[in-house]
């Protein structure tokens with residue numbers, strides 16, 4: 001099934017030819033997710049007629065508009081979502097804002113802003129449903145802000161009820177970790193810190209990630225089993241990515257949220273979203289734990305308007 005559904009992403013030199021990054025017809029998961037399950041990490045791209053891509057982007061993905069996202073979530077049994085603004089659209093967050101509005105309270109956002117963003121703009125973003133801002137510390141993505149600038153802006157984030165989401169290469173965790181601990185707002189680490197799952201739980205990057213999570217200021221997205229482990233084609237797909245995710249969920253159950261990362265930009269292959277959902281049963285085998293990660297944690301962190309007890 002995997003070899004049929006999972007294709008190798010094409011790379012191309014010409015940034016103008018759109019790259020397909022997601023399956024048009026992913027498989028449906030075998031598991032039924034709990035009510036109000038939240039996909040805490042996705043993006044939307046376009047339509048470019050209305051929301052042009054940033055001229056600074058490094059790749060040109062095919063459009064992945066909100067209607068496709070909503071349809072996917074219906075198929076997967078996902079009722080809540082957090083849409084993360086991407087460098088594909090740069091600092092103009094209007095594509096996510098539009099999807100938040102259409103999501104009627106079930107879809108919230110994380111914005112991309114420069115560290116010099118005005119308080120007025122932060123207020124405006126918070127009012128429309130952005131719960132955090134994201135900074136990238138990756139070599140392949142643009143980054144204008146230094147870690148110190150980012151930490152210095154956290155009192156301003158606190159004033160509007162936003163948190164800090166950070167995306168970095170695993171080797172950077174050693175330097176960034178102690179600085180991020182000075183944040184005045186919760187810190188959400190993307191994609192399990194991008195640790196290399198094949199290196200196992202004893203690797204120093206993963207050990208530092210575990211140690212950071214001893215501090216409740218930190219949360220982690222147990223998304224990206226397919227990014228830290230590209231082995232989709234074997235019988236037991238993403239086994240080492242799942243093993244890391246499971247360790248995180250079992251050690252820090254109240255600090256983990258999960259996401260598909262649809263439409264999977266900047267990837268080694270095109271993952272099948274149904275397979276990613278089914279992997280949850282191996283990441284959080286206990287239904288109570290699954291509900292913690294899919295419902296209770298995102299509800300607390302992102303403050304969805306209707307609350308489940």
Ligand SMILES: [Zn+2]
Pocket residue numbers: 041042043261265
């Ligand atoms: Zn992403």
